[in-house]
Amino acid sequence: MMQADLFANERRDVELGPGAAILSGFALDVADALMTHVERMSALSPFRHMETRGGKVMSVAMFNCGAWGWVSDRSGYRYEAIDPETGTPWPELPPLFLDLAKRAADILGFDGAVPDACLVNRYVAGSRLSLHQDRNERDREAPIISVSLGLTATFLWGGHQRSDRPARHRLFHGDVVVWGGPSRMVYHGVDELKGADHPVTGAMRYNLTFRKAR
Ligand code: MD3
């Protein structure tokens, strides 16, 4: 345990590219509170496995909070103000979420960016997210901010073409990634999650992704 703690303290922020960085452990002090909000909100808009345009069921379970929510079905990918599963608006973005996203964006110099959408992803052993670009947001100037909670994942940081071989980085509980500017449209994904047990989230990994959709 001491060894693991020592190692955690050794981790440094990682610059991924222009306008993109991993802020190691940036959300650690609020991680428990974030998870409490995730549990509370998922009682209002449950986690669900969306279908892709091609008709495949995603291995990652999702719901949204905030004014706009990312949805996928046979007709494609888009943002919706109403949760199609419940017929009601997505749960409100908790002030704690907004504050954390703003503080992280500020560090990279993206001040004044106010997210209006937060996608909550839930991974179990075997879940993965194949290489993609986040391109459904109207405002491509605003950065995206992501928060990793629970089990460690390997994320894939590609280039501007799908065929660019991605670099691999591990994302730990409490890590925050900010990417904007020239890195905003980079291809990225998450490698298949390995099964393990995390003291806070058990068999799961959660990822909060803040975007400015409109
Ligand atoms: C951006 N989520 O929801 S976030 C997504 O961990 C999504 O659930 C992933 O991609 C997740 O659309 C990744 C962190 C991340 C990692 C690498 C990136 C974002 C990135 C590389 C380039 C651009």
Ligand code: FE
């Ligand atoms: Fe993405």
